[in-house]
Amino acid sequence: MEGKAKKILIADDEPDILEIVGYNLEKEGYEVHTAKDGIEALEKAKNITPDLIILDIMMPRKTGVEVCEILRSQPLFQDTFIIFLTAMSDEASQIKGLEMGADDYVNKPISTKVLISRVNALFRRINPKDTDKLIRIGEITIDPVKFLVNIKGEEMILAKKEFELVYLLASRPGRVFLRNEILSQVWGNDVIVGDRTIDVHIRKVRQKLGVDCITTVKGVGYKFDA
Template sequence: MSIVKKILIADDEPDILEIIQYNLQAEGFEVTTAKNGNEAIEKAKRTLPDLIILDIMMPGKTGMEVCNLLRQQPAFKNTLIIFLTALSDESTEVKGLESGADDYLTKPISPKVLVSKVNALFRRFSNDTPKVLKVGDLEIDREKYMINFKGTDIVLARKEFELLSLLAGKPGKVFLRNEILNTIWGTEVIVGDRTIDVHIRKIRQKLDLDCISTVKGVGYKFEV
């Protein structure tokens, strides 16, 4: 029998708390809620959740302060943390991921998409999934969202990181465009093929290495 995953949601908007709680409970998760940052820390210590969903702009302590404080404690080293916030600028997203979050989602988001993201995160960090992927001179830390290439740390945006992690996870495998779109962006989000091309180009530029090959008319593959 599978163990029920515990999730803590912290948000100062009661309607959002209620909607998220309802949908996650319907998916079979055990859900606890908090209305501010201080309450989130107190309930996290008491319930030891497997995943925490944090709003950033909360009274008491902000979501980032909560994340930073929890990450300093051994009990929360492997706890998954998602920021769910109305702040959509790239600099805040980067700060959020650097503070120790595993994902960064912006409001508004449909409950179905959020549940899908939560399930995907649990799958990604399941016990049989290596936290650090090493391919040649490239090291991908899936837990810390960090890239290191030949001893140099490289900063990638979240979707760039997820795309590189997907391709590098199976070197030589050709990933179809639809497969990439569904895995990285999900079936609930409508994006075009051009989106993949742009992200691939940015990854190539930041790594300064053409490690991702284009299979014309089919998709992409990672080559060591």
């Protein structure tokens, strides 16, 4: 194996379900957290930043759909996987959920086996998102907490977009980021900006950093390298 255990948050108002599903997921090696309503789910989500959130649609205080909506509006949960548990097998709500950013559906009454299988299937193909940590590459340090870039001892402050751009590229040095990837990561999935916007920001960043550390891969995207 590798890496740390995946964190899963289950939110459902029926204690039985929390217990049974929780038990089985833990047996599979996941780190399980539970919440008994929508508000608690949101709080715990913020605290533990789970890799997967399983939401009952029908919950007190906030429904699963509402919770999903709120989470998806925050960058932190942009890439978190969400599975809905629902008794409603009607098409409309399924579509609504999926288009809102849910990743899968499991209909109640739940079969633990099916759920576990789906969870496993889901994680089988994900590679975990890196946490917002300080990045150090050679002479360059990028500190997302202080919002600072340090080059050869000299500190400089970048504009928000500029910073997010460098941070993204530098988060995986050498890896090429497609223009779409950059767009969706830095600008968001629904925002529509012109073609040259990325270029201009790339240019600004290159200018400010002084060092030539961003390479263009024509027809593909950009990458950061030492």
